[in-house]
Amino acid sequence: MKTLFSAIRLTLVSMVLFAVVYPLLITGIAQLAPNHGKGEIIQLNGKTVGYQKLGQSFTNDKYFWSRPSAVGYNATGSAGSNKGPTNADYLATVQARIDTFLVHNPKIEKSQIPSELVTASGSGLDPDISPASARIQIKRIADARKIPEVKVMALINSYTQKPLLGIFGPETINVLELNVALDGLK
């Protein structure tokens, strides 16, 4: 019995340190971080258009498309599709995405499409695409916006994030940032 009472008291006091003091300390440190630890936001003409880390749905031909999302980019219910690789329904979904992509990008061959553009991400909120996935969208965007392809290409190059320390991990492009820059092109 004494052991139980000691356990209760030790639980309560240690809770103060680990579940109250510790998170408050980190919240304090976060005040020095970007946007005071509330998540970095991206603004266009003074208006918040998104969170830098969170992907958004882009369906308009004028914009670079993000990857498919199993939850439709719902940032209050992140999830993947959890479909297995041999699931026939799943493969039909991927086929439908390929068909949609080809309709919107008539100048592209099927064999040029990187699989990441027709498969859902793990979080359903993937903010990035690879440079290859951006490049195959150039023709569509240049046509839709009536601007030269080289301008779009240059934008992709300047928004490509290099691997960590230049050598570790894949190259990525933040789709929202790229699209905001696209809107800023004149």
Place this chain on the structure above:
Amino acid sequence: MNNEISGIIALFVVTLLLAIPFGKYMAKVYTGEQTFFDPVFNPVEKLFYRISGIDASQEMNWKQHLTALLSINFIWFLLSMFILMNQGWLPLNPDGNPSMSPDLAFNTAISFVVNCNLQHYSGETGVSYLTQLIGLMYLHFVSAATGMAACVIVFNAMRNRQAEKLGNFYNYFLKSCTRILLPLSIIVSALLVFNGTPMTFEGKDTITTLQGDSMKVSRGPVAAFVAIKHLGTNGGGFFGANSAHPLENPNYFTNALEMFSQMIIPLAFIFALGYYLKRKKLAWTIFGVMTVGFLSLTIPTVIAEINGSPAIQHLGVVQPTGSMEGKEVRFGTAASAYWSIATTVISTGSVNSMHDSSMPLSGAMQMLGMMINAFYGGCGVGILNYYIFIILGVFISGLMVGRTPEFLGKKVEAREVKIAAIIAILHPLLILVGSALAAYLTANDTPMGWWFNGNATGWLNNPGYHGFSEMLYEYTSSAANNGSGFEGLGDNNPFWNITTGIVLLLSRFLPIIGPVAIAGLLANKKYIPASAGTLKTDTSTFAIMTLAVIGIIAALSFFPALALGPLAEHFTLFK
């Protein structure tokens, strides 16, 4: 792709290089030598003990240790149940999330107390900030420290020539929290915050996207939570998508940091054993066996994921970055594959890609990691699991050469071997009985009544072999106290909440009680000095022997189940 391979190799090397000095530090903490943090934490700990009425200098025998350990775990369970079932009206609930149903609260409370973190809810909608911090994050600390303390008790038994008393549980428990988990958590969460992980008490934000849609964004005190969920090898995510979520894991650096965080303490514990017992060679032998095991699971997984899926290739698109379903572009396939094995061998259970969508071979490797559950393993408990295999290895080798088996100068006799055998059999028993029951119900499409809304096949997210894998994975993850899942499985219902809850309880506490009891029994025995006839346990021969015991137990118990699930799916996909 080369950048991705170099990324994971560098990560493993850096983790290893830091684990060695950190293991030395941990050994110092547990032997009670002076360390850097004494001026800060000595007064804090004294205060805690005075308030709690605990004398931390009083040494305990193995039974007293277990009483203390189980009592405090019971308190945590009750407290967590209370918070989960009442979070709806309790404070710090800006998003207005409801209280949990009793069966979900039962599963969640047990799951976090036992360091598993099977999550049958989603963080965004299922819990309040109060629950995240006090109901769950607190358990991240103390459940990890429970395993670590139990491991040090076993260290003591191995170190002492002949002793009944094996140190003080509260001393090891609290020191694990204050000297090891807390300082590292502060460093890691600070790094996360500056890389874009939120740490705020504000609720959901609503914005208008560039295309003009309305978008709601869940936030919260994420950084502090994510740091300790990895350091304590807990793995329960703040958000539903766990560390695949861009706010939990914003970039390649944080991904490396979180992978480092989950591996550092299990790796350092092996070296801590070497310093603590002054048997560095034994530590390196254990490290060698575990690393061979880890790599033989990791390498096939990385290759399978990089090569991608033949079914996707068949549709005519290219897979320059490998199999991308369920993965994030910023991590890539190699780091996702590496993580999926790290998190399953180490019992973390956090994910940065969705295992349900992994290649079948990777799924098999992930499950094997949990079925063996002794390659590095969770905080402290990894070594406890491995200890069982050592005892069995010593016993079998003893039989083979016709000598009384001995381990570190102590005779291993019938009682110890019986306990070890029971613990070794318990793991496959819980996994296979659970999976068999669920598979039976599914095969007959049984109407489940109160247990599940609808017929049993309704809980599957995928048909065929993969559906079986979803159920097998769930029980494997529960029995290994891992917490990752083939998340397509519809698991928030009384059937899964209650059956996995029971598996969680048995598979956590019996594998702690067993090794502590064996160690306590051995510690009481007379010390026999090593002679020419002694079986040496720090040689490569014995290492291979242990690996063979692990391989035989896992292969014989689990191969049929794996053949029905992931292996059958593999051969369907690659026919």
